[in-house]
């Protein structure tokens with residue numbers, strides 16, 4: 001075997017061992033940082049883009065979800081933000097996910113809320129190339145949460161909507177409480193934080209964090 005091949009074999013072996021180790025312990029979970037983004041209803045997508053569906057720019061970790069090529073402009077009482085990414089596919093209701101910092105810039109008082117819980121969501125205007133929509137209840141600051149498949153949830157001893165704590169390592173090490181468990185068949189285990197939270201504790205997408213539970217099955 002050449003030295004280059006030898007090195008390749010060693011690298012692949014290391015990756016496989018690492019993957020097996022991660023698989024063995026469901027407490028060690030991938031982290032994803034969510035930048036500001038927009039989910040749109042089909043009706044609102046048609047109004048903004050004059051088309052029937054967002055187009056795929058890049059798939060994300062969660063199965064079936066993707067970052068679209070389409071971007072919009074957000075408008076609030078104090079400012080606007082260009083090139084905000086649309087996420088696909090379309091959902092039953094439009095939803096704008098912002099950080100607290102974004103809310104200050106836009107002049108919007110959005111609540112910390114779980115995705116889809118829009119009763120108290122703040123008003124916001126979205127502008128696309130073909131039109132605009134003024135939404136009464138759409139802007140939220142997404143509550144920190146962890147996506148879990150049923151098997152990992154079972155091994156961790158948690159169920160949908162349970163709250164867990166997550167330990168972050170590194171220079172800005174911290175424990176984040178009140179992380180909502182979201183359990184669904186097609187979910188891949190992944191903790192989601194917004195950019196404010198991620199910057200405060202010094203983590204990036206692709207890092208690993210630890211769910212703090214007493215034991216695993």
Ligand SMILES: [Zn+2]
Nearest residue numbers: 145147191192
């Ligand atoms: Zn999420």
